[in-house]
Amino acid sequence: MRRLTLAAVIVTCLVLGATAAAGTTTYAGNSYWPAGQPGATWFSPSWFQNVFYKTSSFDTTLTFIDAQTYRWHSTVRGWGTYQETHWLSSENKKAHCHANTTGSSWAACTAYN
Amino acid sequence: MVRIVKARRWIVLLATLVAAGALVGAVVAGQRGPQQQQHDIAAAIERSAMIKVADIAGSDGLAARGVYVQELDTGHLCVWDASFAASRSRGGGCNAIDDPFNGRAVSASLSYDGGPGIASVRDARLSGLAAGNVARVAVLMSDGSERMVKLKKASLDSGDFVAFGYRLKKADLKRGIGPTAIVAFDAGEVEIGRQPTGIGG
Numbered sequence: 008m009r010r011l012t013l014a015a016v017i018v019t020c021l022v023l024g025a026t027a028a029a030g031t032t033t034y035a036g037n038s039y040w041p042a043g044q045p046g047a048t049w050f051s052p053s054w055f056q057n058v059f060y061k062t063s064s065f066d067t068t069l070t071f072i073d074a075q076t077y078r079w080h081s082t083v084r085g086w087g088t089y090q091e092t093h094w095l096s097s098e099n100k101k102a103h104c105h106a107n108t109t110g111s112s113w114a115a116c117t118a119y120n
Numbered sequence: 121m122v123r124i125v126k127a128r129r130w131i132v133l134l135a136t137l138v139a140a141g142a143l144v145g146a147v148v149a150g151q152r153g154p155q156q157q158q159h160d161i162a163a164a165i166e167r168s169a170m171i172k173v174a175d176i177a178g179s180d181g182l183a184a185r186g187v188y189v190q191e192l193d194t195g196h197l198c199v200w201d202a203s204f205a206a207s208r209s210r211g212g213g214c215n216a217i218d219d220p221f222n223g224r225a226v227s228a229s230l231s232y233d234g235g236p237g238i239a240s241v242r243d244a245r246l247s248g249l250a251a252g253n254v255a256r257v258a259v260l261m262s263d264g265s266e267r268m269v270k271l272k273k274a275s276l277d278s279g280d281f282v283a284f285g286y287r288l289k290k291a292d293l294k295r296g297i298g299p300t301a302i303v304a305f306d307a308g309e310v311e312i313g314r315q316p317t318g319i320g321g
Binding site: 085092 | 158198210232233
């Protein structure tokens with residue numbers, strides 16, 4: 008019984024470790040996006056890529072917001088089912104996404120570090 | 121008797137593990153579909169060639185950029201705004217090749233730096249594709265005026281398109297005038313497609 012518990016703990020740690028090492032964080036994921044619905048990561052200098060993946064098209068915005076002025080950087084707005092932007096800066100920033108129109112199918116925002 | 125109890129414990133434990141595995145599997149499978157598709161597209165973007173299809177002219181002290189497309193083996197057509205083909209500082213998006221304009225005759229991305237208030241936007245650009253029968257694309261501005269967009273023919277494996285890139289004038293941005301829609305017309309000046317857009321929306 009103890010051996011089994013230990014094995015389960017090890018497997019769980021390996022899975023969680025592998026996920027963290029992948030360097031991606033899905034910070035917003037919904038099957039319904041009302042117009043105006045936002046999502047954002049926490050502030051970190053290491054975010055550099057921001058992706059909005061949708062299973063059907065709706066109008067969305069993807070950006071980075073710096074922690075000092077709260078200005079937007081490398082913003083992309085469009086209806087593409089896969090949207091991507093990059094901000095290669097060491098500034099402290101958060102990845103941000105939001106819906107401009109209502110989306111009624113699964114969509115998720117993912118930040119890379 | 122002790123053996124029977126031990127065997128029962130093992131059976132209960134195994135049954136619990138199987139049930140937990142099935143539950144986790146069902147939850148993961150529900151999310152894995154879209155997540156796997158996203159991963160596949162991201163991987164295809166990294167390995168696919170970039171083709172330059174239009175220019176974004178330099179102006180107001182800002183460097184020229186290009187509009188690039190990728191036809192992915194995942195069945196997606198991507199349009200990017202980038203300073204050069206291999207640049208990681210690209211922005212844009214992809215759609216299914218069999219529906220590259222999301223049911224319209226035109227599709228574009230608006231890229232900008234600064235904001236969200238329009239007056240603090242330093243640079244704003246439109247990059248996109250339209251159907252091959254589109255003769256004119258105009259940017260409808262928030263004051264009701266139009267800006268003309270230069271079109272360039274783009275013959276891709278997935279079909280014939282027209283491509284465009286447009287940099288918004290700093291004077292417009294400073295006066296708070298931004299784009300509200302990209303409108304496509306055919307040769308008879310009939311509107312055949314419209315995509316809403318905007319800064320800070």
